[in-house]
Amino acid sequence: MLKGVTESHPVRRRRGRGARERILKAATQLFTAQGVNATGMDQLSTVAEVSKRTLYTHFPSKDELVGAYLQSLVDALLPVPPSPDRPTPSPREQLLAVFDWKRPETTAPFRGCPFLNVSAEVPDPGHSAHQLAAAYKREFARRLTDIARQAGVADPETLGEQLALLFDGAAARGTALNSSHTAACARSIAESLVDAALAGVSVMRPVTSSQRH
Amino acid sequence: MLKGVTESHPVRRRRGRGARERILKAATQLFTAQGVNATGMDQLSTVAEVSKRTLYTHFPSKDELVGAYLQSLVDALLPVPPSPDRPTPSPREQLLAVFDWKRPETTAPFRGCPFLNVSAEVPDPGHSAHQLAAAYKREFARRLTDIARQAGVADPETLGEQLALLFDGAAARGTALNSSHTAACARSIAESLVDAALAGVSVMRPVTSSQRH
DNA sequence: CCTTAAGCATACCGATCGTTTTACATAAGC
DNA sequence: GCTTATGTAAAACGATCGGTATGCTTAAGG
Numbered sequence: 147m148l149k150g151v152t153e154s155h156p157v158r159r160r161r162g163r164g165a166r167e168r169i170l171k172a173a174t175q176l177f178t179a180q181g182v183n184a185t186g187m188d189q190l191s192t193v194a195e196v197s198k199r200t201l202y203t204h205f206p207s208k209d210e211l212v213g214a215y216l217q218s219l220v221d222a223l224l225p226v227p228p229s230p231d232r233p234t235p236s237p238r239e240q241l242l243a244v245f246d247w248k249r250p251e252t253t254a255p256f257r258g259c260p261f262l263n264v265s266a267e268v269p270d271p272g273h274s275a276h277q278l279a280a281a282y283k284r285e286f287a288r289r290l291t292d293i294a295r296q297a298g299v300a301d302p303e304t305l306g307e308q309l310a311l312l313f314d315g316a317a318a319r320g321t322a323l324n325s326s327h328t329a330a331c332a333r334s335i336a337e338s339l340v341d342a343a344l345a346g347v348s349v350m351r352p353v354t355s356s357q358r359h
Numbered sequence: 360m361l362k363g364v365t366e367s368h369p370v371r372r373r374r375g376r377g378a379r380e381r382i383l384k385a386a387t388q389l390f391t392a393q394g395v396n397a398t399g400m401d402q403l404s405t406v407a408e409v410s411k412r413t414l415y416t417h418f419p420s421k422d423e424l425v426g427a428y429l430q431s432l433v434d435a436l437l438p439v440p441p442s443p444d445r446p447t448p449s450p451r452e453q454l455l456a457v458f459d460w461k462r463p464e465t466t467a468p469f470r471g472c473p474f475l476n477v478s479a480e481v482p483d484p485g486h487s488a489h490q491l492a493a494a495y496k497r498e499f500a501r502r503l504t505d506i507a508r509q510a511g512v513a514d515p516e517t518l519g520e521q522l523a524l525l526f527d528g529a530a531a532r533g534t535a536l537n538s539s540h541t542a543a544c545a546r547s548i549a550e551s552l553v554d555a556a557l558a559g560v561s562v563m564r565p566v567t568s569s570q571r572h
Numbered sequence: 573c574c575t576t577a578a579g580c581a582t583a584c585c586g587a588t589c590g591t592t593t594t595a596c597a598t599a600a601g602c
Numbered sequence: 603g604c605t606t607a608t609g610t611a612a613a614a615c616g617a618t619c620g621g622t623a624t625g626c627t628t629a630a631g632g
Contacts, residue, residue, distance in 0.1 A: 165579070199582095200578080200579050
């Protein structure tokens with residue numbers, strides 16, 4: 147249906163040199179929205195406007211494409227620790243920022259965290275995708291721990307792990323209930339945990355200007 | 360390999376009338392341990408020691424078997440609200456009991472909550488399995504809310520939703536990290552939430568003997 | 573320009589999936 | 603003990619999966 151003008155190869159115009167970027171972009175869209183198992187390589191090549199041949203020259207297997215997809219998400223989704231050269235919000239704001247979700251304007255079903263979804267979709271703990279997801283989840287908690295530690299929290303490891311667990315709860319429950327309202331619930335719990343942890347800081351070191359907003 | 364004595368049909372002995380129970384038992388084991396997508400009907404019939412013919416006479420499709428599997432889990436996993444005829448632990452213990460996980464003695468990978476896993480495995484929110492999981496998750500929170508309400512908590516809906524979110528966080532994070540240690544982290548948060556909510560009760564109604572342990 | 577690296581369409585492969593079919597066997601209840 | 607509902611083994615179906623092969627086309631850089 148809606149075939150091109152002639153009958154040889156005119157359906158899809160050649161798109162030039164940016165095949166790899168289009169593939170990764172399509173993988174991000176489809177894997178995130180549908181999951182990795184429900185997304186076939188045929189659909190992926192169609193959405194990316196790339197031939198399967200080109201697809202497999204850039205990524206020799208689906209597993210490798212999934213790996214590249216997850217790797218590309220790491221840089222985009224991990225909370226960044228405060229750095230001296232960049233103006234940073236308060237530690238409280240940094241820790242709570244992970245609960246401020248912006249839903250895309252689409253009507254697509256809500257799927258909370260791609261890494262959690264991959265963990266459930268690929269049951270084998272030895273699979274590269276599962277291990278990448280586990281590594282991300284550990285790193286996610288570590289970043290939060292670093293922020294908490296730099297803020298002078300007494301037990302930053304516990305707070306980081308607690309906030310990460312709250313995030314995962316909001317994400318997983320949001321996926322199950324097809325809603326993002328869970329983030330607000332998680333954030334309210336996180337606020338009390340962060341405030342309680344931050345309340346103990348002032349007795350250890352004086353309150354700085356960036357302490358509380 | 361390891362075929363029977365003769366060469367016609369002697370491999371598996373006939374098991375008699377309990378086919379449906381064996382099927383559901385095998386489905387519970389395999390779907391929970393491997394996920395629904397990674398479990399094929401062939402493996403299922405083998406583990407259940409049931410022919411595929413019998414399998415399909417009892418459950419006309421895999422979707423229906425998945426539905427029966429999820430339905431059988433509902434009764435087994437939902438926390439029960441306190442009833443006057445049965446001796447019940449304190450509300451605090453009831454609410455926190457959902458975080459006491461008993462890992463099976465196997466070396467199988469840990470997969471936190473079957474309903475969360477199904478939600479991630481079946482992305483389509485309109486699919487029966489996804490909707491069954493969503494219904495369970497809502498009912499799970501409602502049961503916790505009921506317990507909290509009967510305990511006289513000021514805002515039982517919020518507490519129920521918070522505890523459900525903590526549970527889901529521990530389950531999802533446990534699946535990703537292949538560990539059940541997340542339950543302890545969730546429980547510690549839950550304890551402070553429950554204790555804080557329960558602390559406001561005594562001013563409204565006198566503390567009963569079952570109030571706190 | 574013109575070469576050539578890169579991309580194109582499409583048919584096909586073997587494997588596996590859920591499901592059906594065929595022909596046969598036996599446990600359970602009267 | 604006979605009947606029959608219930609069970610069995612195994613092959614095969616069509617669909618779909620990840621992945622490959624073939625042959626051709628074109629955009630991009632010197």
